[in-house]
Amino acid sequence: MKKYSLPAIALIFAFASCTDTDKKSGMNANNSFTTYKQNVIMDLLKRSPSFATSQGLHDYDSILVIPTNGRKLEDIAFSKAQLDSLSKFNIDSLNDVNKTDYELLKNQFESSVWRLEQFNEAAWNASDYNPGSNIAEILNYKQHPLAVKIKNIVAKMKHFKEYYDVAKANLTSPTKEHTELAVQQLKGSVGFYATSLKDSIKKATPLKEEADKQLAVVDSAIAATNGFVGCLEGLLSNKDQQWKSCRIGKELHAQKFKYDIQSGLTAGELYDKALKRKAELLVEMYKLADKLWPKYLKEESKPADSTLLISKVINEIAKTHVKPADFQKEIERQIPILTAFVKERNLLYMDPSKPLVVRKEPEWMAGVAGASISAPGPFDKGGDTYYNVGSLAAYSPEEAESFLREYNKYVLQILNIHEAIPGHYAQLVYANQSPSLVKSVLGNGAMIEGWAVYTERMMLEEGWAKNTSINGAVEEDEMWLFYYKWHMRVVCNTILDYSVHELNMSKEDGLKLLMQSAFQEKAEAEGKWRRATLTQVQLCSYFNGYSEIFDLREEHKKRLADKFDLKAFHEKFLSYGSAPVKQIRMLMEK
Numbered sequence: 001m002k003k004y005s006l007p008a009i010a011l012i013f014a015f016a017s018c019t020d021t022d023k024k025s026g027m028n029a030n031n032s033f034t035t036y037k038q039n040v041i042m043d044l045l046k047r048s049p050s051f052a053t054s055q056g057l058h059d060y061d062s063i064l065v066i067p068t069n070g071r072k073l074e075d076i077a078f079s080k081a082q083l084d085s086l087s088k089f090n091i092d093s094l095n096d097v098n099k100t101d102y103e104l105l106k107n108q109f110e111s112s113v114w115r116l117e118q119f120n121e122a123a124w125n126a127s128d129y130n131p132g133s134n135i136a137e138i139l140n141y142k143q144h145p146l147a148v149k150i151k152n153i154v155a156k157m158k159h160f161k162e163y164y165d166v167a168k169a170n171l172t173s174p175t176k177e178h179t180e181l182a183v184q185q186l187k188g189s190v191g192f193y194a195t196s197l198k199d200s201i202k203k204a205t206p207l208k209e210e211a212d213k214q215l216a217v218v219d220s221a222i223a224a225t226n227g228f229v230g231c232l233e234g235l236l237s238n239k240d241q242q243w244k245s246c247r248i249g250k251e252l253h254a255q256k257f258k259y260d261i262q263s264g265l266t267a268g269e270l271y272d273k274a275l276k277r278k279a280e281l282l283v284e285m286y287k288l289a290d291k292l293w294p295k296y297l298k299e300e301s302k303p304a305d306s307t308l309l310i311s312k313v314i315n316e317i318a319k320t321h322v323k324p325a326d327f328q329k330e331i332e333r334q335i336p337i338l339t340a341f342v343k344e345r346n347l348l349y350m351d352p353s354k355p356l357v358v359r360k361e362p363e364w365m366a367g368v369a370g371a372s373i374s375a376p377g378p379f380d381k382g383g384d385t386y387y388n389v390g391s392l393a394a395y396s397p398e399e400a401e402s403f404l405r406e407y408n409k410y411v412l413q414i415l416n417i418h419e420a421i422p423g424h425y426a427q428l429v430y431a432n433q434s435p436s437l438v439k440s441v442l443g444n445g446a447m448i449e450g451w452a453v454y455t456e457r458m459m460l461e462e463g464w465a466k467n468t469s470i471n472g473a474v475e476e477d478e479m480w481l482f483y484y485k486w487h488m489r490v491v492c493n494t495i496l497d498y499s500v501h502e503l504n505m506s507k508e509d510g511l512k513l514l515m516q517s518a519f520q521e522k523a524e525a526e527g528k529w530r531r532a533t534l535t536q537v538q539l540c541s542y543f544n545g546y547s548e549i550f551d552l553r554e555e556h557k558k559r560l561a562d563k564f565d566l567k568a569f570h571e572k573f574l575s576y577g578s579a580p581v582k583q584i585r586m587l588m589e590k
C-alpha cells in the first residue's frame, strides 16, 4: 500500500479526464469538476476520521470526533455548502464518469443533511457510540509500525471520557433493541482493549515507564466505556423506561430507501415486486421438491399441501451438514474450488495477487451477521481482504444444529459464492481498481449486494449445480432447490424490512413469514427478525440490486444475441465501481 499523496490522486483523476471527448467548454467544465470532486472527497474523509480509516486512509487515525451539537451543526453547514457548489456545475456538460460522480456526491450531501436534521440517529441508536472496530482497524493496518499505531490509538482513547459524556447526553430517546446491541458490542470492545490492545502496547513499547503511561490511558478509556455500559444497563433494568420504537415509520422509511438504495423504484414498488417473486419461487420449489420426494422420503406418504411437501423435503435434505467445529474449515476448502470454476468457465478475470484471508469473526462484530467480507479501501490497495466467519462456540447444541441445517451442505456453497467468489470479494477487488475515487468511497450498497446475489444465480446457470468437485456426485436438483430457498430469503428480506418499518408487522407474523413461507430454521428467523429491527432499508438492497442487474444482463443478451459475451459483460459492469445500477446501465448503454 502506498500512503496517500497528492500526485497519486492526481493520476487517478487524470484517467477520468482521458475519457472526455467533449468540446472545449466541456473540457473546461470537466477539469473544474474533477478538481472539485478531488477536494471534496478529501474534505469529507478529513471530517470523518473513522470513515477515512475504513477506506484505508490513515492520516487521521489519532483523531476522535466528539459528536456534540456544535459539531452536528458544522456537518450540516458543510453538506449544504457542497450542495450549493454542486448546483453551480452544469451536469449536461460533464462526461459520463463525472455525471455519475456528480449524482453520487449530490445524493451523499442530501442524505447527510436529512440524516442529521430528520433521522437523528444520535438520539436513539446507542450502538453508534463504539469506536472499538475503528481501533481494531487501526491496529490491524499493516503499513504503519506498531509504535505509530499505538501512539495514534492512545491519542484517540484519551478523549473517551468526553466522548461518552456527550454520548449519554445525546441519547435522549433510545430504542431498547439498539441499547441491548450496544451493551453486547461494547463488552466485546472492552474485552479487546483489555487483551489484544494491551498486549500490543507491551510489545510495542519496551520502555516500561512509557508503556505504563499508555496502559493507564487504556484503563481510563475502559472505565469510560464501562461507565457508558453501566448507564445503558441502568436503562434496560428500569421498568418505567420509555423506549422509542425501533420501527421508523412510513415517511422516514420511504425517504431512507430513496437515499440509501438510489433505485429506479420506490420502496412500495419493490415490495410489490418481491411479493410477486415469492409466488413464482414457490411454484419452482414445489416442482423440485415433488421430484426429490422419492429419493429422500419414499417411505412416507406425500402430503397434499404443497408448502408442507416442500418443507418436508427441505428439512430432510438439510440434515446433511458439516460438524460445528468444521464450519470454517469447509469454507476454506471451497474457496480454491470456486476460483478454479470461475476461471475454467470463463466467467470473470480474478486477480491472483489479491489474497482472501478466512478468519474467525472478530468479537466487536458479533451480533448481526453470520459471515461477511472486510475489504481494503481505495487507499489501501495492498491490504488483505478478510472473510469473517461467525464462531458457533457460544451456541447451545440445539442452536448450532439449527444454524447448520440452515447453512447445510448446499446452502454453504451458495454462501461462499455470495460472500467470496465471484460475489463480494471479486466485486470489491474490481471496485478498488475503479478509476473513480468518488465511486470507491461512496459505494452503492444495493449494487454491491445485488452483484453478490446475481452471481449465485449466474453460477448455477453456468453449471455449478452439475459440478462434482464439492459434492462428490451430481446433485443438481438439490442445489437448485436450496438456491431457490436461499433466494427466497433475499425476497423475504425486502418483504420483512418494508413490513416492519412501514406496516407495523408483529414479531409473530415476521417469524411466520420466514419459517413458513421462506422455510427458514428458527435460529435464522430469530436472527433476521433482530436484524430487521436494528437496521432499516439495508435488507431491501439485496433484492433491489439483484433485480436491476439481472434485468440489465437479459436486455444485453437479447440485444447482442450471438455477440453477447458473459465474461465481457461482467468485467464491463464491474469496471465502473460500486455505482448505482441505474447509473451503470446508462454508461453501458452509451
Ligand code: ZN
Residues within 6 Å of the ligand: 319, 321, 401
Ligand atoms: Zn444435524
Ligand code: ZN
Residues within 6 Å of the ligand: 418, 419, 424, 449, 452
Ligand atoms: Zn452480501
